[in-house]
Amino acid sequence: MTALLKQSVIAVVGTGAMGAGIAQVAAAAGHPVKLLDTRPQAAAQAVAGIRAQFARMAEKGKLSPAAAIAASERLIAVNELSDLADASLVIEAIVENLQAKQKLYCDLEAFVSVDCIFGTNTSSISVTAIGAALQHPERLAGLHFFNPAPLMALVEIVSGLATDKAVAQTLFATATAWGKTAVHAKSTPGFIVNRVARPYYAEAMRVLNEGGADPATFDACCREAGGFRMGPFELMDMIGHDVNFAVTRSVWHSFYNDPRFLPSLIQQELVDAGFLGKKTGRGFYDYRDGAVRPVPNTEAVQATPDSVVIYGDSVAAKALAERLRTQKVSFSQASANGDLLVTAGDAHVYVTDGRTATRRAFETDVANTVLIDLALDYNKVTRLALSVAAQCDSASAAQAIGLLQAAGIAVSRFNDVPGLAVMRSVAMLANEAADAVNQGVCDAKGADAAMRLGVNYPCGPLAWADRVGLPKINQVLSNLGLAYGEDRYRVSPLIQHHVFAGKNFHD
Numbered sequence: 001m002t003a004l005l006k007q008s009v010i011a012v013v014g015t016g017a018m019g020a021g022i023a024q025v026a027a028a029a030g031h032p033v034k035l036l037d038t039r040p041q042a043a044a045q046a047v048a049g050i051r052a053q054f055a056r057m058a059e060k061g062k063l064s065p066a067a068a069i070a071a072s073e074r075l076i077a078v079n080e081l082s083d084l085a086d087a088s089l090v091i092e093a094i095v096e097n098l099q100a101k102q103k104l105y106c107d108l109e110a111f112v113s114v115d116c117i118f119g120t121n122t123s124s125i126s127v128t129a130i131g132a133a134l135q136h137p138e139r140l141a142g143l144h145f146f147n148p149a150p151l152m153a154l155v156e157i158v159s160g161l162a163t164d165k166a167v168a169q170t171l172f173a174t175a176t177a178w179g180k181t182a183v184h185a186k187s188t189p190g191f192i193v194n195r196v197a198r199p200y201y202a203e204a205m206r207v208l209n210e211g212g213a214d215p216a217t218f219d220a221c222c223r224e225a226g227g228f229r230m231g232p233f234e235l236m237d238m239i240g241h242d243v244n245f246a247v248t249r250s251v252w253h254s255f256y257n258d259p260r261f262l263p264s265l266i267q268q269e270l271v272d273a274g275f276l277g278k279k280t281g282r283g284f285y286d287y288r289d290g291a292v293r294p295v296p297n298t299e300a301v302q303a304t305p306d307s308v309v310i311y312g313d314s315v316a317a318k319a320l321a322e323r324l325r326t327q328k329v330s331f332s333q334a335s336a337n338g339d340l341l342v343t344a345g346d347a348h349v350y351v352t353d354g355r356t357a358t359r360r361a362f363e364t365d366v367a368n369t370v371l372i373d374l375a376l377d378y379n380k381v382t383r384l385a386l387s388v389a390a391q392c393d394s395a396s397a398a399q400a401i402g403l404l405q406a407a408g409i410a411v412s413r414f415n416d417v418p419g420l421a422v423m424r425s426v427a428m429l430a431n432e433a434a435d436a437v438n439q440g441v442c443d444a445k446g447a448d449a450a451m452r453l454g455v456n457y458p459c460g461p462l463a464w465a466d467r468v469g470l471p472k473i474n475q476v477l478s479n480l481g482l483a484y485g486e487d488r489y490r491v492s493p494l495i496q497h498h499v500f501a502g503k504n505f506h507d
Contacts, residue, residue: 003173022149023050024050025178027075034078036078054068081107085111087116105140117170121145131160144158157185192446193451202261222422227458298411301405323409346393349400350369351374352372353476372420376464401413433447433462438492470498
């Protein structure tokens, strides 16, 4: 299926930040674009704002002056639905309300041709439900851009139950022609991004609720060990807790209160207090004038242990050995010994497998058990979360901390929560992505692209799970389930299938 021709008129209804951004993308791609808004002068103001954006792009050399003028001239503000009669595609970016969206498209059907495609930019409402009110629901599909639309690469093409496959394919091709990365999704709660991203927030708030770590420390570990652009707490503050909490509640209710999506009482309290994040000056962090930004918990410098033995040739073992060589720290190497990564004096250090350090020490009869978190790249990691078994003596804990510091890694000690920060987050993100694939919402490639491009994750969750090893991810999830006794941590059937088959998601 081919993209809409450049002479095809694109209509955008709703000219707030999202609608204006979509109009800018379509005009830059060469289409005549009509903008409509019920608010007086809003469409004209949006056109003026977009033209100013094109002018600034020309000044910065990102667009030629001729191209900026041509794109600006393709923008037209209109006043009535009847002015959209010649549109080939109508994209709505109005209020997130089912009845409002249904009414708009029902009214439009009286003016546009039967070939006109309807593309709703809804982020959470069922495309199937919107289409149910139309005479021709087959023409409707989700065309979900991410804010800011001119900069964000991802577009979710969402098919409702009645959506014609040709319509979805045309939108896919059109978004691609506009320079976006399109992914197909089925109309289920949250589509891909808003569904798969829920654990990134939920697991952080659960660790906070259990006293595992404070927001600044958890965020720092996600950035410095996980490679995430923002930690979950600062990201929620930026999004706004009213918005983030509403999406979580919507997905939770839509999945009939599945515990996987259970909202957090901590976030409910923030919303009730009006502490909505940056836009109100307070959230998990304080943004008011004069407020001091909290720093992550970082362990005091400990002595480098005299005896260090690295076991096996895992990715973490190889990286640790190279880092110690670079720092000229003496160590020896031995063949693999189960999951043991390194001994530092009497301390036995492992990468977390979803158990607490205390439980692991009990089950293995190794009192001086210390756990470290997953890292996106152990060669480059600058900070790691660490937990210590209750049975471990303080001298051994200090030796483990001193070893990591000698390798150039800052250590943030967590209270002994299962899975620490990055490992439990990645495992749960991969689990949710796997369930989305298993339920036909998208394919593995689409899930990973959506999370990389829609929320700037450093790696797609399924590709990341492949790197960690699906047996390890399965083990972490199973241990989290045992620790909490909740269906929230049930392992996706697709992960189990791949483990049994000895396959990765991207084989």
